[in-house]
Amino acid sequence: MSSRSHPVAGTAWIKTVIEGDTMGESLQSPITSTGRIHGKLASYADLRQHRAVSHIIRNHSTNKQDIRDVAGAAIDWPCVGTILDAGCGYGWFEQALDGPFEFLVGIDTLGENEQPFMDVATRIAKRAEFRELHLPCPTGLPSGGFDLVVAGYSLYFFPEALPELARVLAPDGLFLAITHSERMLEEGERFFRFTNLRSLIRRFSAEDGERVLKACFGRVTWIDYPNRLVFNREDTADLEAYVFFKHEFVSRDADPAEVHERLLQELRSGSALSFNKDDRIFLARK
Numbered sequence: 519m520s521s522r523s524h525p526v527a528g529t530a531w532i533k534t535v536i537e538g539d540t541m542g543e544s545l546q547s548p549i550t551s552t553g554r555i556h557g558k559l560a561s562y563a564d565l566r567q568h569r570a571v572s573h574i575i576r577n578h579s580t581n582k583q584d585i586r587d588v589a590g591a592a593i594d595w596p597c598v599g600t601i602l603d604a605g606c607g608y609g610w611f612e613q614a615l616d617g618p619f620e621f622l623v624g625i626d627t628l629g630e631n632e633q634p635f636m637d638v639a640t641r642i643a644k645r646a647e648f649r650e651l652h653l654p655c656p657t658g659l660p661s662g663g664f665d666l667v668v669a670g671y672s673l674y675f676f677p678e679a680l681p682e683l684a685r686v687l688a689p690d691g692l693f694l695a696i697t698h699s700e701r702m703l704e705e706g707e708r709f710f711r712f713t714n715l716r717s718l719i720r721r722f723s724a725e726d727g728e729r730v731l732k733a734c735f736g737r738v739t740w741i742d743y744p745n746r747l748v749f750n751r752e753d754t755a756d757l758e759a760y761v762f763f764k765h766e767f768v769s770r771d772a773d774p775a776e777v778h779e780r781l782l783q784e785l786r787s788g789s790a791l792s793f794n795k796d797d798r799i800f801l802a803r804k
């Protein structure tokens with residue numbers, strides 16, 4: 519199946535958010551050697567740091583279109599009254615939406631996300647709920663209850679939850695998942711072996727996501743979002759902040775201080791450093 523692109527549509531329902539998003543960079547849980555997660559990353563507890571990194575990512579991305587606008591253009595918004603966001607974080611996906619929706623539920627393993635998620639959700643939905651759950655687990659949500667089920671940069675943490683997410687999706691509903699390419703690690707792997715990180719991404723990656731989704735959905739298509747993060751020689755401060763934000767995430771594979779030092783050295787000795795940031799938006803239907 520080939521990738522599809524869509525004309526921009528439904529823009530009345532989507533608004534691009536400049537402040538407060540991380541383009542899906544909010545990896546909030548450390549990974550164990552088995553790819554499972556526990557605890558949380560301190561970086562994400564600091565919302566100001568989170569916002570600053572969001573701007574860095576946006577400023578250094580070669581693709582200037584908001585990926586949520588790209589995803590949103592593929593959704594038939596007038597048919598969407600109920601939304602479930604699995605691994606919702608602080609409501610990154612919802613920040614780009616205008617309602618009103620009937621019912622919006624966010625699930626996340628981190629209770630800290632409840633308030634920020636609810637702040638966004640209550641603005642755009644008549645009824646909103648946050649459920650602190652560690653997927654996969656029963657959600658207690660009704661079968662076929664959601665027109666749209668979203669998993670933004672989160673499904674690799676819990677691909678085993680797909681049968682439950684498919685169960686709560688309405689028969690003619692849409693499951694939308696955004697994920698990274700395995701190639702995102704290529705540049706860093708010139709210097710370090712990110713074995714843990716790679717095994718996590720492989721659980722639901724751009725390259726393999728279709729196979730994973732086909733186990734639970736009849737029709738699977740996707741839209742590619744090509745992108746790179748480029749840091750020029752004068753951008754050492756931004757690169758430092760970005761690498762610092764990631765330090766707990768890489769710490770199971772490498773010493774974060776070494777990663778930091780090595781990447782800065784590379785930047786100083788060359789003219790630019792660039793990282794693969796290609797993402798894929800999967801659209802699945804029953």
Ligand SMILES: C[S@@+](CC[C@H](N)C(=O)[O-])C[C@H]1O[C@@H](n2cnc3c(N)ncnc32)[C@H](O)[C@@H]1O
Nearest residue numbers: 542544545605607610626627652653670672675
């Ligand atoms: C990379 S963040 C993405 C958050 C949000 N969707 C976004 O794009 O900004 C992954 C989210 O999944 C949540 N998460 C990770 N493992 C989870 C699990 N097993 N069950 C529920 N949520 C989980 C994390 O707490 C985090 O908020």
